[in-house]
Amino acid sequence: MIIKDKLKSSTVNEIIEQYPYTESFFEDQKLAVDDQEKTLEEIYAGLTVEEREDVVFDLDQFADSLSSHIKNMQEFLGENDSVVAKLSILAGNNKDGKKENYDKLDIHSGEIISIVGPTGSGKSRLLADIEWTAQGDTPTERQILINDEVPDKKWRFTGGKKLVAQLSQNMNFVMDLSVIEFLNLHAESRLIDNQAEVVERIFNEANRLAGEQFGREAQITSLSGGQSRALMIADTAILSSSPIILIDEIENAGIDREKALELLVGEEKIVLMATHDPILALMGDKRIIINNGGIKNIIDTTAEEKELMQELKVLDKVLTDLRNDLRYGKNLSRISEELAAVKNT
Amino acid sequence: MNLVTFSGPPSSGKTAVILKTIEAIQQRGLNVGVVKFDCLYTDDDELYRKAGVPVKKGLSGSLCPDHYFVSNIEEVVQWGREKELDLLITESAGLCNRCSPYIKDIKAICVIDNLSGINTPKKIGPMLKTADIVVITKGDIVSQAEREVFASRVSTVNPDAMVMNVNGLTGQGAYEFSTLLFDENDHIDTVTGKKLRFSMPSAMCSYCLGETRIGEEHQLGNVRKIELGDE
């Protein structure tokens, strides 16, 4: 590789100037660079045996690593080739080896697809097939296309950019950071230009989704369940590099689920949502019915079902209100009265 | 026979990932065995035995487990051949951040978990830096953002590695990972003559050789001194 030899004879300053993201690389590789005006060759020549052991690589390997890093980052920053306008799932087989009951499902960015089926029916396998961009090489033998083409292998293996982002009930924040520190850390890893602006937007959106407001300086580990989920959703919608979002149920407590989905699809993502909740399922444009390891049916949400969803939301509101009344020591009234109260608001 | 070496910090999920991966490989009718290297104690061998996998363990005692690994890997390979394995997996507890058991031309996997903190990739040295595939576990319990940040840190430390997420509990990703482990065109009959990817540290001080007394006069061989001066 030409670039490798050129790197060896460049100074650290020259390299960082041309590829600004290599600054964190030098840091993470723990190469103690006291004089950035020295070339890599000069730096290596000056290292003792022990120091060389500490940085692990010899000069050749170090230059290899550095050039791979530059290649990865160039790919990562080349957003254009990773726009997923259309995801296609071509039929494979169910657990009995019989062909699935459809031929090809096309999903476009901005669409919400619900996935329903009993536990163990094959929902996880479907999601895994998508994540792996399966090419007949998984137990179902399904094939995944992106923008009508066989996807680049990079979706399988790169650390920085995955096809699918996941949100599920049992996910927690584990870092000891404030909301703002956390968002900044994530934004830095994405190398975006308008960091402050984006971070502010995520913070505001998260508060719009959360039932109870939270502050910039709140520790992420001390947020309530609803607040955590709101922050995770807003962050994933706006800052995740993944074009497809996979949601495993959104609990009804402490978060506005409809706004959450609007935010996700508003960012031109594809949303796949495994759920048992009729309101959530009907928020989808389509629903995939999974049974015995295969797709049994694909149903378009009808206009009538969308109306049903509105009715279900009223019922849902009644139940939520009753729970709140209970919590605050009020007397509970009959369904008919509660319904009337909901209609009035 | 194929040979694959696994390493990674304690409790990162190596055994869990290997077990889930073996399930997928066995479904293809392949014969898999495991040898576990540890320092003082392990009960991983029981877990493998319960899963019906032929297993042996080696405890290094007072030695660095990776040094112990290199001194025994040839015998281990011969054991695998006797058992007529298609795939021999070694699991090493990555206890020494200065060493790694990886051998040139032998597939090397590092298992690291999302809970270990975002600075861990920087800390664990050759075990991560020189691996071919890095498997990240425990993605089920942390947020999407933390997974993304962690994976990007891993990629910065080892830009050449394939980075994959595998869940050691549910096995999500294990089938896909398993397809990378076995290649029917690979045949390892011996590792004699092969080389380690990264030389083990030149450390050999008087304490390595059993010295217990403290004091300048007892410090022989390769001795390094801490810097305590003002900066």
Ligand SMILES: Nc1nc2c(ncn2[C@@H]2O[C@H](COP(=O)(O)OP(=O)(O)O)[C@@H](O)[C@H]2O)c(=O)[nH]1
């Ligand atoms: N939640 C979760 N737990 C895991 C995962 N992988 C492993 N574990 C658990 O982590 C603990 C340590 O795993 P083990 O395989 O023994 O780690 P090893 O020391 O690296 O071999 C066990 O309790 C596993 O059940 C994972 O992906 N998610």
Ligand SMILES: [Mg+2]
């Ligand atoms: Mg283990």
Ligand SMILES: [Zn+2]
């Ligand atoms: Zn060691």
Ligand SMILES: [Zn+2]
């Ligand atoms: Zn010593």
